[in-house]
Amino acid sequence: MKIRQTTFALAAIAGASLLAACGGSDNSAPEADAAAPAAEEVVLDNGMTPKEQIELRQGQLKKMGKAFKTISDQLKASEPDMAxxxxxxxxxxxxxxxxxxxxxxxxxxxxxxxxxxLPAIWEQPDLFTEKLSDFQMAAGGLATAAETGDMAAIGAAFATTGGTCKSCHETFREDD
Ligand code: HEC
Known part of the structure; x- marks a missing residue:
């Protein structure tokens, strides 16, 4: 469980984790530093700070990225590990x-x-929601296909799902 006080301890290491979260995508650090104090004070309706919320989603997205890499690697393997x-x-x-x-x-x-x-997420919320539900549908299909153990079905569902990741990233994520 999250303890509210950790917010302030975490803020102290913001510089370090900023670097880690960045993943070498760009070098806009000076802007981020200038605005950082405001980010520490703001609390969202859900009780999280923007930093906590953003790091939470980036962590989840990273896990999804890893899962996708695993499947991609196995689909290419000569003896795929079905489990x-x-x-x-x-x-x-x-x-x-x-x-x-x-x-x-x-x-x-x-x-x-x-x-x-990208700001487009909040400027075009309907489109964002649409891409999100396309992805969730496809991801459900991929999980179902995996249960069957049918490699052709898994490959097709993987491609479809990957397409929905890409489609959202193209419009709503920087560097795509
Ligand atoms: C509805 C839109 C949407 C969908 C669908 C989506 N993403 Fe993303 N993804 C984003 C956004 C926006 C970010 C940037 C988040 C941030 O930096 O705050 C992101 C970031 C990421 C990151 C980088 C996380 C980090 O900070 O290190 C990975 C990896 C990723 N997505 C993988 C995936 C994979 C794999 C899928 C599909 C299985 C997927 N995403 C589907 C919108 C989406």
Whole structure:
């Protein structure tokens, strides 16, 4: 469980984790630093600071990325590890549960926290929701396909799901 006081301790190491979360996508650090104090004071309706919310979603997205890498690697392997594929495919709907709540107002780039989320998320909420539900549908299909153990079905569902990740990133994530 999260303890509210940790917010302030975490803020102290913001500089370090900023670097880690950045993943080498760009070098906009000076802007982030200038706006950082405001980010520490703001509390969202859900009780989290923008930094906590953004790091939470980035952590979940990273797990989804890892699961996707596992499946991709196994699909290319000469002897695919079906159990690994099934576990990874089953994890995506779990890790992405509640994704619609990961992007509350105030967690965009103007929060002062390092994020690749583009303002378009809040400017075109209907389109964002549409892409999100396309993804959730596809991810459910991938998990179901994995359960069957049918490699052709898994490959097709993986491609469809990957397409929905890409489609959202193209419009709503920086660097795509
Ligand atoms: C509805 C939109 C949407 C969908 C669908 C989506 N993403 Fe993303 N993804 C984003 C946004 C926005 C960010 C940037 C988040 C941030 O930096 O705050 C992101 C960031 C990421 C990151 C980087 C996380 C980090 O900070 O290190 C990974 C990895 C990722 N997504 C993987 C995936 C995978 C894999 C899928 C599909 C299985 C997927 N995403 C589906 C919107 C989406």
């Amino acid at each position: 690994a594929i099934q576990a990874a495919a089953a994890s995506v709907p779990v890790e992405s549960e509640g994704m619609a709540d990961w992007f509350p107002a105030g967690t965009g780039p103007d929060s002062g926290v390092k994020t690749d989320a």
